[in-house]
Amino acid sequence: PGCDNAYVKYAIVHGDDWTHLDGPEDGISQITRKNSGDPEQKLVWNFPVEVTYKSTNAFGWPQLVLSVFEIDAFGRDVVRGYGCIHLPVAHGQFTRKVPLFKPLSATIVQQIASFFSGRPAEFSNPKFPAMGEGREVTRVQS
Template sequence: MATSNPSVFLLTVNGQIEGANFPEYDNLYCKYCFVYGHDWAPTSGLEEGITQITCKGSQSSHRLIWNFPLETTFKSTNPSGWPQLVVSVYGPDVFGNDVVRGYGATHIPFNPGQSVHPP
């Protein structure tokens, strides 16, 4: 008797970490990773990464810009444990040590074309 493999579906994440507002900090970078359930498996792309260090522009804006690309593909047999993107922002303290300046997480959107802006 032949065994049948369960059908799988693919989820492709294609986007970028654009930037953040940190009025009181400068020279920050962002670490990211994807977390997902046990039925999920990455098939291509990076599961985690780190952006470049960025500083505020010459205007009076508090906006830090990374424009860091993300592209990863996952496969699964069911939607339980849908992937999430977890980000942490780091920067130097007064002694030059890297410390966490912010963090957040969001589920990958279910519909294509959506833009997610975590608080």
């Protein structure tokens, strides 16, 4: 909500025991626009994620990491949120809703600079939401 001209970059993160067999492990969606001026209208992306893995161990189950970006009035790509969800356990067609969150600036000075520049805080590694290390000290807003 509250954004338009948005697109998704995705990446798949998996444990060391998993082997990638087929399909792209990352990609980008089309740009979606709202049909009306309703700020509560949902943004919908219809893009397939067709990837195959094999493993002898369920540890490190593959996760789909999403980074949602909006193209602002100046043509800049501005991050609007991150999300992460485990891939389904069976093949087939699935519809998933992924809750999004975004990192908060660490200091008040960074928050003010972010406000005036129009560039919110973002993760330096887009796969960070799927990792456990370091997340306990990360401040986010959903």
